[in-house]
Amino acid sequence: MRRQAEPEARALGAAIRRRRRSLGMTLVQVAAVTGLSHPFLSQLERGRTRGSMRSLFLVAEALRTSQQALLAEAQPVPDGAEPVVLTVNDTTSIPVDAGSARLLVEAPGQFAVTEFRLRPQEFSEFYVHEHAELVYVASGTVEAQVRSGSEPHVLGPRDVLRIPGSVPHRWRAFGAAEAVVLVTHTFAS
Numbered sequence: 691m692r693r694q695a696e697p698e699a700r701a702l703g704a705a706i707r708r709r710r711r712s713l714g715m716t717l718v719q720v721a722a723v724t725g726l727s728h729p730f731l732s733q734l735e736r737g738r739t740r741g742s743m744r745s746l747f748l749v750a751e752a753l754r755t756s757q758q759a760l761l762a763e764a765q766p767v768p769d770g771a772e773p774v775v776l777t778v779n780d781t782t783s784i785p786v787d788a789g790s791a792r793l794l795v796e797a798p799g800q801f802a803v804t805e806f807r808l809r810p811q812e813f814s815e816f817y818v819h820e821h822a823e824l825v826y827v828a829s830g831t832v833e834a835q836v837r838s839g840s841e842p843h844v845l846g847p848r849d850v851l852r853i854p855g856s857v858p859h860r861w862r863a864f865g866a867a868e869a870v871v872l873v874t875h876t877f878a879s
Contacts, residue, residue, distance in 0.1 A: 698764070700737030702746075705763035707735045709753045723752040743786050743806075744814045756821075758802035758875055761793040789868065799877050806871045808832075808863035816858040822876045825851040825861060830869030834861035 710720060717735070721728040726745055733739040734749070741749070743757065750757045789808040796802040808830075816838060825834065827845045834851050835842045836859045844864065845851060853859045863869035 696737060698737075699740065702741075702760065702764040703735040703737040705760050706749060706753070708763070709755060709760065710735075713753060715753070720749065720752050724748040740786060742788070742814065743791065744817075746786070747817060747819075751819075756802070756819075756875070756877075757791075758793060758796055758804060759798075761791060761804065762796045762798075762802070765793055788863065794872075801874055801876045803872060803874045806869075806873060808869045808871065810863045810865060810867075810869075813860050813862055816860050818856060818858045819875075820855045822855045823853040823859070824874040824876075825853070826872040826874075828870040828872055830863060830867050830871075831865040832861050832869050832871060833864035835859065 717728050717731045721731055726748060734741050746757050750760055788811045789806060792805045794803045794805055827847055827849050829847050832845045833842045834845060836853060836857060838858060
């Protein structure tokens with residue numbers, strides 16, 4: 691049976707496809723840069739598979755952008771000109787392998803705030819990016835590791851982890867319950 695694409699997954703896939711085409715890249719080229727398979731990337735662009743945050747990170751890096759910029763294009767949020775209340779129904783959650791991601795606000799070139807709702811899972815590979823990251827645990831428990839070989843930190847509700855740019859790190863929901871995490875990425879120098 692053919693899997694039906696979810697509207698959110700289609701929107702993210704379309705954003706990836708537009709960015710790739712604007713750079714004049716083929717799926718084969720993106721596959722070579724990311725290490726992801728051509729068939730997987732094709733399914734991702736058509737919204738027929740859920741990518742992980744790791745695969746979205748790799749695709750964004752290959753397309754010389756950020757995960758937040760791709761999410762912003764897939765689920766536009768109002769600009770910062772006027773005060774806005776966003777209810778849970780006003781923005782779209784993009785499904786990822788361990789839960790969902792919802793861009794709450796983006797000030798291009800300055801910062802982006804993303805909400806993650808994560809189910810417990812194993813650690814992924816380490817992320818390294820130029821921008822600083824602030825991880826705020828709204829609920830649940832998160833285990834974070836900064837730099838390979840370091841001891842993980844366990845964070846509970848209202849705990850914060852600040853990660854400078856270019857520092858290898860990874861974090862995950864930990865324990866039996868879902869974790870809700872707000873992540874702020876800063877882009878300004």
